[in-house]
Amino acid sequence: MTVTQHEEQVHLLEAIARMGSAGRAEGEDGNQLPRTFWPVPEHLRAFDPDVVLIVGPRGAGKTELFRAVIEQGLLPAIAAVVPGIRLPPLEANRTRWIAGYPIGTDFPSHFQLQDYVRQSQANDELFVKVWLAYLLRVLKGEIQDPDLQAIYQPAGGDVAAVIQAFQQSMRQALLALDGLDQRLSNEDRYLFIAYDELDTLVRGESSITRMAVRGLVGLWATHTRRWRRIRSKIFLRTDLYERSAAAGGADFAKLAANRAELTWSDRHLYAMLARRLANADEKLGEYCKVKVTFEENPTLGLLPSSRQSSDFRPLFERMIGPYMGANERKGLTFRWLLDHIRDGRGHALPRPAVRLLEAAAEIQKNGQTLPRWPRLIEPRALRRALDRVSEEHKGSALDEWPWLEGLKQRLSAIHEVPWERRDIDRCLQKNWEDSWLYPSSTEGIRPPGDSARELVDYLIEVGIFRARSDGRIDVPDLFLAGLGLKRRGGVGRR
Template identity: 25%
Template sequence: MAELTSRRTAGLPCTCAGRWSRTNGRIRMFEPLSAAPMRTLVRDALGAVLDTDASTVPSSLMYTAGSGHRAVLYADTTVVRAVPGMGKTFWARTLTDSQRRSVASREFQMPRLERTAAVVAFGSEPDPVQVGPDELAALVAEGAAPVMVWTAVALTALGVTEMTVLPGWGERIAWLVRNPGALERSVAALDSAARSVNGDLVVVFDSLDRLHPDRTRADGLASGILQFAHDLAQLRTRVHAKVFIRPDMWASALPFLTWAARRSLRPVDLSWSAARGLHWDSASLYGLLFHLLGNHGSAEAATFRAMTPTWREAPDGRFAAPEALCSDVKAQEAAFSLIADPYMGANARKGYSYWWLPVALQDALGQVTPRSFLATLHQAAIHADGRLGHGRALHHEDIRRGWQEGVRTRARELDGTLPWVREALAALSGEQVPIEEERVFALWEQAGLLSRLRDRGGCAGASVTTGPRSVASHPALLDELIELGIATRRTRNGLIDLPDPYRFLHGLGRRSGVKRVAHAA
């Protein structure tokens, strides 16, 4: 069989581009599914995973080939930084779920994970062992030091008897104050138990954007968690803290920490795309796509795997894709061209679909969340169901229409942790970007944005969510949007721009383009 690169297969009909191999031995691909069964597979496989969340996704759908994801599970990784939607809670749950830990242990080749136990000190789901947001607010108001609060919380989660027998958090904190060295003594006993099985014990802190509605107090509480993580690491035992946190909260908490803690904490960044020269490498996103297609429980999935017969089946029934489909950009682009139109138009001048899709979903920091990526392709498959006579499962116009659902999915992810962002951008609806800072500030002033955010205190409905870092001035609010990747400031003229997903969501046009009609986001 002749060697074909992705560019050479791109212009061929789907039925002609299917039988190919790469002579360097990295991947061999055979006859693909025809358009209708492939469309069914994309729709059903992605729909199944989009119907789950971090707690309900089955271990069979875990993807472990993501760039940098292995480092999240290292015992000495203290801090995991990621923007909302990147999978912080997923990996936090992986530590506490034995089935997922087993999969990660095998596929990351980290056997000690099998002998790791984890407890949640703070997370997204209510737990009687955890301290609630209302209790946290009361403890802070009473003057409790954040590091003492979290020491009490962690030791209670770890089942230390001196903590669990006391009736409330105030009593537990008071006991710690009266008993210096309690942390060292308690951890020493836990360390002995972990060493006896050559394992580790991990205390997990997640969902820190629900610590407190006031951002200053939330940053102080987050700094207490990080200080506790440092104190625990200094004991050099098999008991570790792992803190999942947004990058902006990490930056805000650092000034509260001791210099020693700032230097000793070991952070890693959880991401699904990375800058590679002039391009953004999104191989992890496409690797996730192929993994989900290959692990769907259908006949179409079995045929999809047969296209690249080097898939490996694990004892638990999971299928691991060929390495090239996980990391080789050219192999991925060629495989994607068997599913979707290779171009976003009649020819390459409109862009290659493989590259266009993740770039169109990026925020100003170049980040794409997996759920928004998958939602785009799932919706594209739904739109394509009514398209007859097309040689591939996904037409480029269906991908463009699916992009709108991907953008809405990203908005829902942000609304869960940063609801104030929607209000800030909604006030700009109907404008065109790039836009002058003064115009942004005038629109915010007209909408009474700062006073509304102050009155709300960062709360969205009945759930506690951390508000913006500062509601003292419009420039401070704009700087935070830029730091979050929601907006960007052009270096040449200082004008404010928005990435296309946020511009579309909030009804902003682009200068030199067609003026958009304002609409509710």
């Protein structure tokens, strides 16, 4: 290998290692987002004016979709390259996107909301009023009704004062919203209120979160037909949607019938990875163009024009090689990339896919040798990266599932998978009432379910565990190292 080739490999590896923000859309550079966001046609149904619920699992791209449209205003550029999707008017002066949640200090923290719920004996109907009151507050600039000043005066975190003021002005408040909708219609404008990260409303209190979600859905199920120009977009994690819908009744059924699902086919995942690689760095873009055809867009950058998963195989085989070892028995690289980041339901998602390549490039760059050009990453670096991705994936999930540390601590007693169902139930039931935070804490964090058996069912439902055909319980590679587990008979990473 020449010095020039070695320097180029190092440069390309550095570009791959920083092609995303550790795979998290929340930390993505806003200037780079237009060149990394991959527009999946089904996902864009989320912006059909009549679609309210947008459902997807952790890491499916809900936040990135939210940022691309609401923060970056990319809908016109995206619509130009993905025709056939029903969208609101794309002119900036006719459509306005407003965040309904999260809205920082203008909404109560999870401690404030938790305290309010316990003191007021809240139910779904009370949460309808909570969401209505805070809807009025985020629409203050549009309504401009002096009779509603009392609703705007309390601090956003003082939920009791906000609700009290709303109840005292409820009739005027509802008339003001009706009047705003009529004015928007007369002016041929739309307002979209978007709600994201609802699973963070009350940390570790899933029953309160589901109650709040049912209240939000109840509000918009009632008013979506009433208001034609004030519309909403509610982004829900799949498991939260399913559990809330089970007790949501007719309100959920109305909105669920026309929901948008954020699912990812393998083709779209490979296209997303190729697009991120090509737009991360000019030289890396040239490297990718040798094997994949791209179209140049002035706003969105390089867009792969390939239409099948197999069209991306030459790129990843050029980068890593065709096999995960000496021959096919070690695994085909192209399949391995996604198969080893699938959750227990068989779903592979963008966040761990991006992070796997980033981490592998970083490990390869810091190693003692580089593969022969044009290879950039050796299979052993990819295998080592998988453990790192698993640990980071579990860590990133703690905001939504803070009890995972308690789960990991308990699983250390039976750290090799797969397990017989009775063994895992028995292991988790032991010390069930002890703290589920680690190190131990007095904070009242509890896992979902009232018993170990219910918890295991939930873990299977969300893909942390997987039920095998022989009845045993397994853990996918995506969570294996993060939970401190090993596969029985497995070979350690070099």
